Amino acid sequence: MIRHFLDIADLDGNALAAILDDALVAKRARGVRPKGAADSDASLAGHTLAMIFEKNSTRTRTSFQMAIRQLGGSAMVMETGSMQLGRGETVADTARVLSRMVDAIMIRTDDHAKLVEMAEHADVPVINGLTDRSHPCQIVADMLTVLEHRSRLAGTKWAWLGDGNNVLTSIIEAGSLLKFEVAVACPEALQPPSDIVTAARERGGSVTITRDPHEAVAGADVVVTDTWISMGQKGGEAKLAALEPFRVTPDLMQRAKDDALFLHCLPAHRGEEVSAEIIDGPQSVVWDEAENRLHAQKAILRWCFGLIG
Numbered sequence: 545m546i547r548h549f550l551d552i553a554d555l556d557g558n559a560l561a562a563i564l565d566d567a568l569v570a571k572r573a574r575g576v577r578p579k580g581a582a583d584s585d586a587s588l589a590g591h592t593l594a595m596i597f598e599k600n601s602t603r604t605r606t607s608f609q610m611a612i613r614q615l616g617g618s619a620m621v622m623e624t625g626s627m628q629l630g631r632g633e634t635v636a637d638t639a640r641v642l643s644r645m646v647d648a649i650m651i652r653t654d655d656h657a658k659l660v661e662m663a664e665h666a667d668v669p670v671i672n673g674l675t676d677r678s679h680p681c682q683i684v685a686d687m688l689t690v691l692e693h694r695s696r697l698a699g700t701k702w703a704w705l706g707d708g709n710n711v712l713t714s715i716i717e718a719g720s721l722l723k724f725e726v727a728v729a730c731p732e733a734l735q736p737p738s739d740i741v742t743a744a745r746e747r748g749g750s751v752t753i754t755r756d757p758h759e760a761v762a763g764a765d766v767v768v769t770d771t772w773i774s775m776g777q778k779g780g781e782a783k784l785a786a787l788e789p790f791r792v793t794p795d796l797m798q799r800a801k802d803d804a805l806f807l808h809c810l811p812a813h814r815g816e817e818v819s820a821e822i823i824d825g826p827q828s829v830v831w832d833e834a835e836n837r838l839h840a841q842k843a844i845l846r847w848c849f850g851l852i853g
């Protein structure tokens with residue numbers, strides 16, 4: 545069976561834990577070799593990854609490119625504007641053609657259904673590089689960062705403040721598999737998808753949703769937020785005004801645990817979803833989080849090719 549990496553909830557807790565473990569071990573084992581040099585075992589030598597971008601990216605693009613390189617393989621970046629996909633060739637035909645020439649496909653797109661369609665028609669692993677619904681690769685990096693700084697996930701409390709978006713969806717799924725609590729504070733109209741929340745609760749996950757950011761951050765181990773306007777969304781004064789009380793400020797951060805970590809997938813907007821004092825302050829681990837995208841992608845690729853779990 546082909547191992548696609550479409551959503552966190554497609555995995556079980558053991559597989560997810562194995563991916564995290566592999567990433568941490570490989571990160572430590574790599575030492576200080578140049579960033580472009582292959583790992584000593586070059587475990588995916590000769591493998592090629594096609595990366596399709598329908599939306600902008602800095603971290604996902606760089607981390608996958610360097611990940612496959614460090615694993616001994618290579619990547620090609622394809623912007624949809626320069627592909628036939630951009631002028632009407634179907635997702636299914638694109639999947640069939642790429643499957644004949646590359647070993648894996650990563651796609652960043654808007655509609656989650658396109659990702660699923662790509663996977664249905666591909667004969668090689670397909671990886672979700674972000675859709676409007678979820679961002680699973682990001683959350684693997686987030687969990688790695690918390691593990692490095694706090695050594696555990698189970699039993700920790702993560703407070704999400706702001707828009708109930710694609711990044712939150714993947715956090716909720718991860719929390720339900722690895723048993724950390726997700727406390728969401730968001731405006732009524734910007735809640736995470738109810739099917740995601742219901743499914744997470746059915747798996748035994750602890751997900752709470754409140755309008756009160758103070759309640760969500762109380763005693764949190766991790767405080768996390770994201771841009772108020774995701775790619776492809778229309779902004780609008782009303783949305784920004786509704787989100788105003790959910791900015792991560794020093795006052796709110798004080799209500800979390802003294803040693804709480806601040807996470808943000810980036811890109812960030814200082815003065816909107818987070819105060820500069822927080823993202824640039826001592827509790828922020830956003831640069832480790834960004835670097836961990838690389839280590840996460842390597843483990844995800846290795847999992848897709850059956851080298852883990």
Ligand code: CP
Nearest residue numbers: 601602603604809810
């Ligand atoms: N966090 C993240 O996915 O960043 P990019 O949009 O730069 O890839």
Ligand code: NVA
Nearest residue numbers: 709770774775809810
């Ligand atoms: N929620 C953001 C994440 C960017 C990495 C977006 O979809 O634009």
